[in-house]
Amino acid sequence: MTWVKLGKIFDPTEHKLSNDCREFAQSPQALVFDDFVRIYFSTRRKDPVNGKFLSHISFVDMDKTFRNILKVSAHTVIELGKLGCFDEHGIFPMNVVRHGDKIYAYTCGWNRKVSVSVDTGIGFAFSTDDGLTFKKLGEGPILTSSLHEPFLVGDPFVKRFEDRFHMWYIYGTHWKQYSAKAPPDRIYKVGHAVSEDGISWQRNGRQIIGDKFPDECQALPTVVRFEGKYHMYFCYRQSSDFRSNMDRSYRIGYAHSVDSVNWVRDDSAVGIDVTKGGWDSDMLCYPHVFECDGKIYLLYNGNEFGRYGFGLAQLKAT
Amino acid sequence: MFNWQKLGRIFDPVEFKNTGWMSEFAQAPSSLIFDDFVRVYFSCRPRPDKNGQYTSRSAYVDLDRRNLLKILKVSSEPVLELGELGTFDEFGTYPMSVLREGDDIHAYYGGWTRCESVPFNVAIGYAVSKDGGETFKRIGKGPILSYSPDEPLILSGPKIRKFGNTWRLWYIAGRKWKIVDGKPEPIYKIRMASSMDGISWTKLNKDIISDRLGKDEAQASPDVTFSRGRYHMFFCYRQPSDFRRNKDRSYRIGYAFSEDLLNWTRDDSKVGIDVSDEGWDSEMVAYPHVLELDGTVYLLYLGNQVGRYGFGAARLHGVLE
Numbered sequence: 001m002t003w004v005k006l007g008k009i010f011d012p013t014e015h016k017l018s019n020d021c022r023e024f025a026q027s028p029q030a031l032v033f034d035d036f037v038r039i040y041f042s043t044r045r046k047d048p049v050n051g052k053f054l055s056h057i058s059f060v061d062m063d064k065t066f067r068n069i070l071k072v073s074a075h076t077v078i079e080l081g082k083l084g085c086f087d088e089h090g091i092f093p094m095n096v097v098r099h100g101d102k103i104y105a106y107t108c109g110w111n112r113k114v115s116v117s118v119d120t121g122i123g124f125a126f127s128t129d130d131g132l133t134f135k136k137l138g139e140g141p142i143l144t145s146s147l148h149e150p151f152l153v154g155d156p157f158v159k160r161f162e163d164r165f166h167m168w169y170i171y172g173t174h175w176k177q178y179s180a181k182a183p184p185d186r187i188y189k190v191g192h193a194v195s196e197d198g199i200s201w202q203r204n205g206r207q208i209i210g211d212k213f214p215d216e217c218q219a220l221p222t223v224v225r226f227e228g229k230y231h232m233y234f235c236y237r238q239s240s241d242f243r244s245n246m247d248r249s250y251r252i253g254y255a256h257s258v259d260s261v262n263w264v265r266d267d268s269a270v271g272i273d274v275t276k277g278g279w280d281s282d283m284l285c286y287p288h289v290f291e292c293d294g295k296i297y298l299l300y301n302g303n304e305f306g307r308y309g310f311g312l313a314q315l316k317a318t
Numbered sequence: 319m320f321n322w323q324k325l326g327r328i329f330d331p332v333e334f335k336n337t338g339w340m341s342e343f344a345q346a347p348s349s350l351i352f353d354d355f356v357r358v359y360f361s362c363r364p365r366p367d368k369n370g371q372y373t374s375r376s377a378y379v380d381l382d383r384r385n386l387l388k389i390l391k392v393s394s395e396p397v398l399e400l401g402e403l404g405t406f407d408e409f410g411t412y413p414m415s416v417l418r419e420g421d422d423i424h425a426y427y428g429g430w431t432r433c434e435s436v437p438f439n440v441a442i443g444y445a446v447s448k449d450g451g452e453t454f455k456r457i458g459k460g461p462i463l464s465y466s467p468d469e470p471l472i473l474s475g476p477k478i479r480k481f482g483n484t485w486r487l488w489y490i491a492g493r494k495w496k497i498v499d500g501k502p503e504p505i506y507k508i509r510m511a512s513s514m515d516g517i518s519w520t521k522l523n524k525d526i527i528s529d530r531l532g533k534d535e536a537q538a539s540p541d542v543t544f545s546r547g548r549y550h551m552f553f554c555y556r557q558p559s560d561f562r563r564n565k566d567r568s569y570r571i572g573y574a575f576s577e578d579l580l581n582w583t584r585d586d587s588k589v590g591i592d593v594s595d596e597g598w599d600s601e602m603v604a605y606p607h608v609l610e611l612d613g614t615v616y617l618l619y620l621g622n623q624v625g626r627y628g629f630g631a632a633r634l635h636g637v638l639e
Binding site for chain 1: 406458466472494495
């Protein structure tokens with residue numbers, strides 16, 4: 001497989017964003033309409049209380065050439081959670097799925113902690129206005145910490161296959177203190193759950209993608225089915241010294257499956273890597289695969305985890 | 319009205335002068351009956367850290383089965399380790415409720431973590447003892463009952479009981495953090511979940527006890543027992559603010575009954591126990607636990623400062639009906 005890079009298609013610093021957000025357009029996720037594609041992303045503003053970041057969801061509507069921006073959301077797409085709730089300090093990312101005349105949204109909510117920086121949980125919301133705004137099912141998450149997935153349940157990707165909802169997501173396995181001076185670093189893996197209604201989920205209960213190296217972090221799985229197979233893209237990195245060391249930062253990985261349950265990892269077949277000198281020269285992260293008018297596209301972030309936007313690649317027909 | 323005879327305070331951790339991890343508090347008593355003694359689990363605390371924050375540990379005291387005022391033994395170590403870095407129970411295991419099933423003793427407990435915008439959050443953990451209740455081990459690092467759309471925060475105060483083949487967990491679920499004098503205070507309500515194996519739980523997702531002090535009443539420690547064709551629940555409740563120092567707003571014990579475990583009638587006028595004029599329980603009575611022992615019903619409960627100076631007991635004259 002080969003992905004043909006179409007370049008960076010959206011830079012958040014060139015637009016006025018809602019919620020006073022200024023930089024970052026992370027984890028782009030597509031919702032295809034008849035004559036345009038709505039791409040949700042997470043952008044950030046500084047928390048006036050302490051200068052830390054708060055992630056908010058915005059979207060950009062693009063025509064199907066992905067060269068023309070039709071609209072950038074100027075309103076609040078989904079509210080952050082209330083005091084003490086799982087999504088009080090940010091929503092990043094948000095995955096959307098059409099279901100009947102509604103659009104379901106699966107959010108990864110962030111809340112800050114004391115001994116470690118953060119915990120996350122997966123929330124559910126829905127839209128009845130074609131994805132302009134989303135209303136939450138409740139104030140708590142639909143998928144959160146459990147006996148064997150003790151923290152950092154997040155990065156949901158939901159899709160219906162054969163009348164069932166499937167969710168690929170990540171869960172934390174441990175926090176590791178690499179040096180006395182540095183804050184603890186987190187380690188997380190890809191999991192899988194199924195559901196009849198998209199709200200109540202049954203977890204598979206195991207890591208589904210094998211590790212490439214010890215303490216690997218695996219994030220943001222996205223799955224597409226074509227040529228009789230399921231194809232998963234995700235990103236992976238080292239669990240320490242990954243922010244500025246390009247050799248340890250995020251790359252996109254690949255796995256395939258015939259039954260959506262058992263996966264064979266084969267990163268050599270991913271067909272995309274960093275480009276020297278470009279906006280994605282140091283890292284590739286937060287992949288999202290979608291189909292539009294018979295073509296398969298990959299949205300993803302480049303350097304600095306998407307601080308200056310996201311780009312697009314198209315799968316070359318084999 | 320139930321006729322409780324107060325037996326006085328049974329255990330005071332301050333007086334006991336154990337090692338550092340048990341310097342104050344003996345909270346949320348939960349009993350386990352042995353041939354010759356009754357083991358009462360409780361949660362205690364070392365002195366607060368330099369930021370004034372506490373870490374709760376769980377321990378036990380063995381009482382003479384023929385005379386509950388007689389202490390036979392106090393655990394020399396906490397019965398359960400704290401959780402590892404970043405887990406839900408890294409900063410405390412409180413309260414703890416136990417149930418014997420064959421040779422195993424099952425413990426359900428509130429696991430405490432610390433948050434940035436609010437002081438803490440709690441989820442319910444599970445651990446098993448294979449050595450008669452001396453020590454408990456987790457079967458996983460995460461909680462067994464955690465947050466959900468309708469129960470967004472603070473799942474705590476578990477009370478485990480089994481009726482027939484069904485395990486029942488009563489607990490509290492936080493509704494919201496209310497800002498009182500600039501500080502967040504949690505409001506929580508009594509809830510129930512059911513299970514066939516003690517591990518996989520189905521929540522009822524409903525507040526089961528009506529409010530008496532308005533919608534921001536905080537309810538805790540729902541302990542349920544069955545007697546004379548009815549389920550009886552003792553719990554405690556308080557005002558949402560100014561409850562720590564003001565005795566008129568602090569914890570009292572409430573009572574409710576049910577025929578089916580789903581629909582409860584609250585009738586605090588029947589409870590028959592209140593604060594004393596003076597002494598260790600003069601400001602509040604809290605965290606009730608019903609112990610049925612050799613044909614007699616006892617109520618174990620906390621007194622002033624939510625058990626800072628230990629727990630006591632009362633004996634019922636008559637039966638629960």
